[in-house]
Amino acid sequence: MSTDTKIIDSLVEGEYKWGFVTEVESDSAPKGLNEETIRLISTKKNEPEFMLQWRLKAFRHWLKLEKQEAEPKWANIKYDAIDYQDIIYYSAPKPKKAGPKSLDEVDPEILLAYEKLGLPLNEQKRLAGVAVDAVFDSVSVATTFQAKLAEIGIIFCPFTEAAQRYPELVKKYLGSVVPYSDNFFAALNAAVFTDGSFVYVPKGVRCPMELMTYFRINAADSGQFERTLIIADEDSYVSYLEGCTAPTRDKNQLHAAVVELVAHDNAEIKYSTVQNWYPGDPVTGKGGIYNFVTKRGKCEGVNSKISWTQVETGAAITWKYPSVILQGDNSVGEFYSVALSNHWQQADTGTKMIHIGKNTRSTIIAKGISAGHGQNTYRGGVKVLKSAVGARNYTQCDSLLVGDKCGAHTFPYIEAKNSTARIEHEASTSKVGDDQIFYLQQRGLPKEDALSMIINGFCKQVFRKLPMEFAVEAQKLLSVSLEGSVG
């Protein structure tokens, strides 16, 4: 039997190690979606009136879209219809006040859960150099280093808290990059989003530590709808990390998030994601998270820069296109991505770079890995408007196949309306060969290590862009996700 056949046969052995459930008492809204649900969420969050009105407008728009075609149909993914009335839209662990005050008020079970995930929140153990906002189902349960960051004017807090304490900022920027009318899932998120992180870095401040939000879905039958908003004012810099996991469950759960980034003159935002939602049962494909996410950044100011780095190893379905609107002259957009589809996972992911300002530059490096019955699609758009004199884009899109039952697909869209634009696109598809694995084995490496080495080599350009701790994590994650991929 060839290595390939064995790869397929043994794919079943992969195991999801973050699938535990935390026993906490929750305060949940009844299933179903209507104006009542939205008013309930807004009341629970003690939001200013403008938020409720915005939510309701979004909801009405969503209702219209749902009647028309519901979810967008153009993506290269297949899944059972989602019943939006069968989802819990708000679930918070008890006891719950307006926002987390101190760690003493957080349920010890939850603290334990984060510790198990490798993210201890208490003072003695917390990660040095990383401030963490821990979002558990619909609420933020703790945010570390908040006070320390506040000393230099940086706001890092749960979205709920931001809406109460900084309504002017929220009002100004909310929906400014991803309006509620952007797409079906963006409209849904705007209507029902429950928490997420808010970051504001003032003029001239370089954020001294990594900011991180860790999203954990725990409750059954619930969806997670978070919203993150990051604003980097003139001459500022911030690096933000995002991680996510969920328990092993038979039923699919919906995660529809929105992330908006705004970079003013000379500001830089670096946004890194390691997405590891429960991918579904490796054998049957049952369960897993439906990950429908809208992420977009706006380089509003001159010389600003937004860089997305993502490692997508989890979720049953990933539908996600972190994009950059390059509005300011000389602004820079980057997208570095590794997307893995193993077992029955499907990923349709990529980016959009929209060049508006002069001499705007963008780089896209996308690495897709397909194994088992996984289907991996890269979908990327490069759009150069008439105003974008001297715009440049470089795209490199590589696919790697492990075994012969998986698929890799590439859909690049290029649209240039300015003749001075320079656009380069390189693409490759390769297969992990028997001979590569044998070569490494012949040098003493076990088969699994051999595969992991080949894949890590393939992803190197992207891993290099991740902050140190995350890069190590990502490598480990990738080898765990591929565990059992070879016989």
Place this chain on the structure above:
Amino acid sequence: MSLLEIRNLHAKVENHEILKGLSLTVNAGEVHSIMGPNGSGKSTLAQVLARRENYLVTEGEVLLDGKDLLAMKPEDAACEGVFMAFQYPIEIAGISNVYFLRAALNAIRKYHGKKELDAMDFIPFYKEKMKLLEVDESFMTRSVNEGFSGGEKKRNEILQMALLEPKLAILDETDSGLDIDAMRIVANGVNAMRSPDRAIIVITHYQRLLDYIVPDFVHVLVDGRIVKSGGKELALTLEEQGYVGVEAEASATAVAV
């Protein structure tokens, strides 16, 4: 006990019998050369000894230091001391040569319960071998075999062999695609590896490499069997008479006996 004992080995590739009763004994300290025409089974023998999966052994046995080599996985055979220098070394994109070499060495060290080397400890190990194979520092930072010339790839194979210090090294047509200078460097590397506790099997078409790596024994492999064995002078006879001549002579002898 011999280092390598091959008895009546039969092997198939895709249902095609290639080795048809090959027997060979190799002792530590010896250099054996296996020569033979295209399709005679030279590379198949190398692949079987390295435990490549799609080579099916149907009969016979192979003992390495008395252990059943045919029961070993490729990585276990490697850790037990079998090294094969590939005829066509494989490229691994994005993995630096130095990282790969250390990973390989550590896999073998781990197998033997020895402490794994960190990046710093590893430096003196490879520095010395680099000199032997006349390679510069950039050789170590480049991705494994990616963009290497034919000669560089072969030097890299011998560099790996020098680092991993196998008990049994099998050189599968290492001379193919080498110019005279590269051949000299590669041969120097191999000769430096000759030692009383190591055996080397040199598989080649041509006598030329054997001017540089002088074997103790030469075997002629035809149609899956060793038809004639001798000392280093047999290689010269082969050069003069060709495989057909030697084979004819061998079968005539067999009939006479």
